[in-house]
Amino acid sequence: xxxxxxxxxxxxxxxxxxxxxxxxxxxxxxxxxxxxxxxxxxxxxxxxxxxxxxxxxxxxxxxxxxxxxxxxxxxxxxxxxxxxxxxxxxxxxxxxxxxxxxxxxxxxxxxxxxxxxxxxxxxxxxxxxxxxxxxxxxxxxxxxxxxxxxxxxxxxxxxxxxxxxxxxxxxxxxxxxxxxxxxxxxxxxxxxxxxxxxxxxxxxxxxxxxxxxxxxxxxxxxxxxxxxxxxxxxxxxxxxxxxxxxxxxxxxxxxxxxxxxxxxxxxxxxxxxxxxxxxxxxxxxxxxxxxxxxxxxxxxxxxxxxxxxxxxxxxxxxxxxxxxxxxxxxxxxxxxxxxxxxxxxxxxxxxxxxxxxxxxxxxxxxxxxxxxx
Amino acid sequence: xxxxxxxxxxxxxxxxxxxxxxxxxxxxxxxxxxxxxxxxxxxxxxxxxxxxxxxxxxxxxxxxxxxxxxxxxxxxxxxxxxxxxxxxxxxxxxxxxxxxxxxxxxxxxxxxxxxxxxxxxxxxxxxxxxxxxxxxxxxxxxxxxxxxxxxxxxxxxxxxxxxxxxxxxxxxxxxxxxxxxxxxxxxxxxxxxxxxxxxxxxxxxxxxxxxxxxxxxxxxxxxxxxxxxxxxxxxxxxxxxxxxxxxx
Numbered sequence: 001x002x003x004x005x006x007x008x009x010x011x012x013x014x015x016x017x018x019x020x021x022x023x024x025x026x027x028x029x030x031x032x033x034x035x036x037x038x039x040x041x042x043x044x045x046x047x048x049x050x051x052x053x054x055x056x057x058x059x060x061x062x063x064x065x066x067x068x069x070x071x072x073x074x075x076x077x078x079x080x081x082x083x084x085x086x087x088x089x090x091x092x093x094x095x096x097x098x099x100x101x102x103x104x105x106x107x108x109x110x111x112x113x114x115x116x117x118x119x120x121x122x123x124x125x126x127x128x129x130x131x132x133x134x135x136x137x138x139x140x141x142x143x144x145x146x147x148x149x150x151x152x153x154x155x156x157x158x159x160x161x162x163x164x165x166x167x168x169x170x171x172x173x174x175x176x177x178x179x180x181x182x183x184x185x186x187x188x189x190x191x192x193x194x195x196x197x198x199x200x201x202x203x204x205x206x207x208x209x210x211x212x213x214x215x216x217x218x219x220x221x222x223x224x225x226x227x228x229x230x231x232x233x234x235x236x237x238x239x240x241x242x243x244x245x246x247x248x249x250x251x252x253x254x255x256x257x258x259x260x261x262x263x264x265x266x267x268x269x270x271x272x273x274x275x276x277x278x279x280x281x282x283x284x285x286x287x288x289x290x291x292x293x294x295x296x297x298x299x300x301x302x303x304x305x306x307x308x309x310x311x312x313x314x315x316x317x318x319x320x321x322x323x324x325x326x327x328x329x330x331x332x333x334x335x336x337x338x339x340x341x342x343x344x345x346x347x348x349x350x351x352x353x354x355x356x357x358x359x360x361x362x363x364x365x366x367x368x369x370x371x372x373x
Numbered sequence: 374x375x376x377x378x379x380x381x382x383x384x385x386x387x388x389x390x391x392x393x394x395x396x397x398x399x400x401x402x403x404x405x406x407x408x409x410x411x412x413x414x415x416x417x418x419x420x421x422x423x424x425x426x427x428x429x430x431x432x433x434x435x436x437x438x439x440x441x442x443x444x445x446x447x448x449x450x451x452x453x454x455x456x457x458x459x460x461x462x463x464x465x466x467x468x469x470x471x472x473x474x475x476x477x478x479x480x481x482x483x484x485x486x487x488x489x490x491x492x493x494x495x496x497x498x499x500x501x502x503x504x505x506x507x508x509x510x511x512x513x514x515x516x517x518x519x520x521x522x523x524x525x526x527x528x529x530x531x532x533x534x535x536x537x538x539x540x541x542x543x544x545x546x547x548x549x550x551x552x553x554x555x556x557x558x559x560x561x562x563x564x565x566x567x568x569x570x571x572x573x574x575x576x577x578x579x580x581x582x583x584x585x586x587x588x589x590x591x592x593x594x595x596x597x598x599x600x601x602x603x604x605x606x607x608x609x610x611x612x613x614x615x616x617x618x619x620x621x
Contacts, residue, residue: 102536
């Protein structure tokens with residue numbers, strides 16, 4: 001019987017089960033008490049101690065044969081999949097809304113092309129025998145950070161700015177930028193708002209102060225921003241005298257009729273695209289000389305967790321190489337400047353995604369006034 | 374006398390064998406041709422239902438469109454009854470066994486395509502979603518073909534999707550159809566030593582198709598492809614079906 005307990009502990013170690021099997025220990029103590037009294041317990045504990053002492057050696061041996069705790073890069077290589085989070089709310093031209101193609105449901109955009117680059121580079125890193133397949137998890141923007149922290153993702157890419165105060169949650173790491181001109185801009189529907197801002201700029205003698213003119217120009221207006229995005233953080237911190245409306249997505253802000261929205265603040269590059277291609281009723285807010293009004297600079301990064309040091313270096317080195325070779329610049333021009341139909345690009349180069357992971361019956365959400373201002 | 378009896382028996386045997394072999398080969402051929410015709414009709418009905426619901430599917434103001442796989446199935450079943458007088462839910466007993474096997478499979482594959490597209494269809498704030506008869510048909514045909522020895526494909530002389538490029542047989546038939554007056558009759562041929570049925574059912578452009586496939590020729594349509602400059606009634610392509618009879 002004692003031999004049975006010894007072997008059960010030993011086998012649990014060998015097969016990788018729990019080293020200290022509490023059930024076995026209790027049964028062992030009971031058996032020792034019943035059969036041999038206190039002497040039995042002593043013998044059992046001595047035997048147990050003997051085996052526990054050897055646990056480290058057993059672990060070392062197993063680690064040598066097959067590492068138990070692999071680093072994140074080895075895990076990606078052995079899995080053959082790169083788990084990438086991407087926002088279900090569209091950020092055109094970085095992430096376009098999912099469309100149906102001859103190949104099934106696909107998502108495309110600059111961020112998706114970047115994901116392809118990362119997956120291709122990982123394929124090379126992993127030996128090139130089997131391709132590393134990017135598995136896209138379309139998730140609400142606010143949930144990307146949670147999914148990442150809970151270990152469901154290797155990384156996420158969704159035009160996320162990392163250099164705005166408050167934009168970096170604890171535990172997450174932001175790569176070097178893949179997009180530099182992601183400043184926060186604004187769009188309007190009625191010319192009166194533009195006129196109000198221009199008047200404030202005209203009142204400034206000498207070099208203009210964008211923040212002061214914007215604060216004065218937008219005072220009393222209803223300004224919408226997407227909840228959790230950097231434009232929200234900017235508005236909270238800098239635009240005190242506005243009625244701030246927080247929307248779940250940009251389309252939700254566009255749809256909002258009551259109260260009517262005067263200004264939408266968001267990433268300038270996104271607003272530039274949507275005012276030209278999606279919502280022609282809206283136009284970019286400009287300075288008096290006609291150049292777009294950009295409220296602050298922002299650069300976009302790939303996000304992963306703080307502990308994934310090897311993946312972080314891999315991403316930074318890759319982005320540096322892509323920048324150095326002109327590939328990133330080509331990608332940026334391709335999506336921001338060229339005339340193209342996103343549907344066709346989705347059909348030819350879009351990526352599929354895990355439909356089961358998408359929030360059911362996703363809609364663009366709602367807008368609510370910010371509280372506690 | 375004995376030799377006469379022997380001769381009679383021999384002739385009877387030859388006659389029986391010849392007759393039976395004709396009978397055995399004739400039945401699968403007819404069965405395959407009937408099946409091909411019904412399959413093409415069913416895929417076309419699915420395309421038609423998607424087309425009828427296009428305005429709803431592309432409505433940016435609505436989230437949940439209610440165009441569920443079950444609603445799609447209901448409309449397909451009704452339209453199929455209207456066109457063929459056959460209920461897909463209770464297929465008639467006289468229908469070839471092959472048709473009884475593959476028609477429910479195509480209906481199921483078509484429903485799955487609509488199910489897969491729910492996320493795209495139910496997006497609010499997004500208008501054109503590219504869930505159109507052509508993309509529906511491509512996926513339904515592919516899903517079905519992956520599960521059956523019968524193969525279905527949408528094809529055209531100048532397909533937008535290169536996976537729909539016609540093979541040599543399809544190209545020959547399509548070129549012939551393009552010069553002939555419109556007809557819904559499928560073109561059927563037995564190839565590979567009479568062991569494989571090839572059937573092409575032509576599809577013609579309707580008015581609705583011309584938004585994307587009509588004029589001005591060469592100008593990009595909403596999905597980014599150059600318009601073909603087609604006229605109503607022109608040949609758009611065909612539903613191509615292959616049924617190998619000996620592999621069953």
